[in-house]
Amino acid sequence: xxxxxxxxxxxxxxxxxxxxxxxxxxxxxxxxxxxxxxxxxxxxxxxxxxxxxxxxxxxxxxxxxxxxxxxxxxxxxxxxxxxxxxxxxxxxxxxxxxxxxxxxxxxxxxxxxxxxxxxxxxxxxxxxxxxxxxxxxxxxxxxxxxxxxxxxxxxxxxxxxxxxxxxxxxxxxxxxxxxxxxxxxxxxxxxxxxxxxxxxxxxxxxxxxxxxxxxxxx
Amino acid sequence: xxxxxxxxxxxxxxxxxxxxxxxxxxxxxxxxxxxxxxxxxxxxxxxxxxxxxxxxxxxxxxxxxxxxxxxxxxxxxxxxxxxxxxxxxxxxxxxxxxxxxxxxxxxxxxxxxxxxxxxxxxxxxxxxxxxxxxxxxxxxxxxxxxxxxxxxxxxxxxxxxxxxxxxxxxxxxxxxxxxxxxxxxxxxxxxxxxxxxxxxxxxxxxxxxxxxxxxxxxxxxxxxxxxxxxxxx
Numbered sequence: 384x385x386x387x388x389x390x391x392x393x394x395x396x397x398x399x400x401x402x403x404x405x406x407x408x409x410x411x412x413x414x415x416x417x418x419x420x421x422x423x424x425x426x427x428x429x430x431x432x433x434x435x436x437x438x439x440x441x442x443x444x445x446x447x448x449x450x451x452x453x454x455x456x457x458x459x460x461x462x463x464x465x466x467x468x469x470x471x472x473x474x475x476x477x478x479x480x481x482x483x484x485x486x487x488x489x490x491x492x493x494x495x496x497x498x499x500x501x502x503x504x505x506x507x508x509x510x511x512x513x514x515x516x517x518x519x520x521x522x523x524x525x526x527x528x529x530x531x532x533x534x535x536x537x538x539x540x541x542x543x544x545x546x547x548x549x550x551x552x553x554x555x556x557x558x559x560x561x562x563x564x565x566x567x568x569x570x571x572x573x574x575x576x577x578x579x580x581x582x583x584x585x586x587x588x589x590x591x592x593x594x595x596x597x598x599x600x601x
Numbered sequence: 602x603x604x605x606x607x608x609x610x611x612x613x614x615x616x617x618x619x620x621x622x623x624x625x626x627x628x629x630x631x632x633x634x635x636x637x638x639x640x641x642x643x644x645x646x647x648x649x650x651x652x653x654x655x656x657x658x659x660x661x662x663x664x665x666x667x668x669x670x671x672x673x674x675x676x677x678x679x680x681x682x683x684x685x686x687x688x689x690x691x692x693x694x695x696x697x698x699x700x701x702x703x704x705x706x707x708x709x710x711x712x713x714x715x716x717x718x719x720x721x722x723x724x725x726x727x728x729x730x731x732x733x734x735x736x737x738x739x740x741x742x743x744x745x746x747x748x749x750x751x752x753x754x755x756x757x758x759x760x761x762x763x764x765x766x767x768x769x770x771x772x773x774x775x776x777x778x779x780x781x782x783x784x785x786x787x788x789x790x791x792x793x794x795x796x797x798x799x800x801x802x803x804x805x806x807x808x809x810x811x812x813x814x815x816x817x818x819x820x821x822x823x824x825x826x827x828x829x830x831x832x833x834x
Contacts, residue, residue: 430702431628432772442830447631447823448759448771454629455829465771467778467806468628468654469710472703476721495726505687506699508679513729514703517722548726 385557386574386601391525393418393601395484395555398523399425406430406475406515408485409453411525415484426463428480430511432471435463452511472511476518483519485512487526487551489541492588494551494563496524497543509546516547528556528585535587537561537568558582560599567591572599602797605765605815610640613788613816617753619646620673624709624754624780625653625663629682629826632773633662636790636818637755641666650674652749654705654776656686661824670694676749678702682826701729704746706776711748712783713811718747754784757818758807761791762800765809774806782811790818 386394392414399405399415401423407413416427416438427436429451436451437458445456459465474480487498496516499509516522529535537554554561559582560572567589570582575598583590607613614637623641627633641649642665651672657664666672667685674696680686689695700708701723711719720743724730734745756777759770767789769777781787794817809815 429772431631432775439829439831442833445825445828445830446771447825448773450629450631450772450825450827452628454631454826456825456827457829465774467769467774468702468706468776469779472706476703476723505691507681508677508699509701509729510679511702513701513727514721514723517725518703545727 384574384576389414390601391555391557394560394599395523395525396420398482398553399423400481401425403481404428404434404474404479405482405484406480408512410486412484412486413453428471428474429457430471430475430515432466432468433457433459433463434466434474435460437463472514475511475514478518478520480519482521482523483515484523484525485515487524487536489536489538489543490524490526490551490554490563491538491541492563492567494549495541496546496551497541498546500544502544512546516550519550522551523553523555524551525555528558535585537586537588539588558585569593570596572597574599602764603809604763605809605812606763606794607814607816610636610790610816613637613790613814614640614644616786617641617644617646620648621646621752622650622652622750624749624751624784625651626756626775626777626780627653627655627662628772628775629655630657630662630824632757632769632775632777633657634755634757634790635821637788638662638665641671642669645669645671647671648673650676652676652705652709652751654678654702656680656683658682658826659685661822667695674698676700676705678705699729706779708746708749709776709779709783712750713779713781716748718745720745749783751784752786754780754787756780756787756789758789758791760793760795760800761789761815762795762797762809763815764797765789765812765815766800766805767791767807767812768800768804769806778807781807786813787811788813789815791815792818792821
C-alpha cells in the first residue's frame, strides 16, 4: 500500500534527531510536527520569525499577532522566541537550522528541486523556499512519487523552473525513501507492500537498487 | 530627547508623492501598518512601487491600494490570496518582482545598515539570479543582491515612545524592524504611544534613531487570515 500523506509525515518524523532545530514547509511537512519521536527534543522554526512553535491555540485564545509562515494562528512553547525576518533568515542561511522539510513538484537526480512556478499559471512566489534550499545541508522533500496523470516527479532533470540546484539530500514519497547522491536516486526503503518493480516503474530518474530493500516501518 | 511624535496620520505621511517607492512591514496581514495604508488610499498617490513581503487580500492591507490601481510595481516574496492582484498581474497592468523572502529581508537590512549589496546563496541557478553577478566563496556559488532604495518605510509596532523607540509584539514583528531606517523617511505607527522615559531602554527592539516620525495608530482591525484552533476539550 502506498503511504497516505500522514504516513509520509510519520516516516519523515523518524529522521528527526535530538536537539535539532527544524523548519517545516506548508502541506505534508507541517504534519511532521505531530509525530516527534519519544525522548528527543526538537524546536520548530517558522520563517516569519518564531522559534519554538507550538500547536494551534485553544479555541478562543487565538492571537492575530501570533501566526506561522502559513499565516495560521499558532502558539509559542516555553523557551520559544520571536525575532525579525532578517534574523530568521540568518538562522537559515547561517546553517543554524539542522533540517528543512518541504514539498516539491519535481526533484531531479542531481538534487535540483522545482516547487514554485508552473509556466502559464499564476505564479504566487517562492516565499522562503529559495533561501531554505540554498542554505540547508539537510533537505528532505515530502512528495507524491507521481502526478495525477501517473507521470513520475522523480526525474533525470527538472522541467519546471528551479527553486534550487543540487540541494536535496533525501526524498520521502508515498512509495519509497530515496537518498540523492552521486547524481542518482538510491532506493533505501519501500512503502509496505510496494515492490521494487513498482518503484522503478514510477521513477524516471536513475534509480540505484542495492541488495534487498527493506519495507519502511512507520 | 529628539521628539519624533506627530499628531496624526496626515502629518505622518506629509511629503508622500506619486511615483515614490514605499516599504511596508507585515507578513500576510500580521503587523501591517493599517493606518498608513488607509491614508495612502485616501491620498490616492499613484504609480507607486511597494516593497512588502505580501500584497494583502482583496479587501484589506495592500489589496486596498490595488483596488484603486495605485500600485505600479510590487516587490514581494509571495502574492497569493488576492484575486485583484492576479487579474492586474496577468493583464500586465501591474509589474511584479518576486524576491526570495530572506533576500527581501536582507535587502532591507542592508539599506538600514549602509551596505550597498551582499552575496546570498538564495536563487543561485534559478531565474531569480538571471543577469546578476555571481561569485564563488569556499566552493559554493552566491548571487550579488543590491540593497533596496526607498522614499518611505511604513512600519507598525506595538508600543513606541515620543523618541521613536519601538517594541514589537509576537510575529507582528517580522519585516517591520528591518525596514526601520532603510528608507529616506521611516514612519512608525503604534498601538500605544508613551512619553520618552516610560519604556525600559533594555527592552527596546528598534532605537528611535531609525525612526523619523511616530504616531498613535487608531482602530486596529488585526484581521486573521487563517484562523486555526484546537477545539476546547
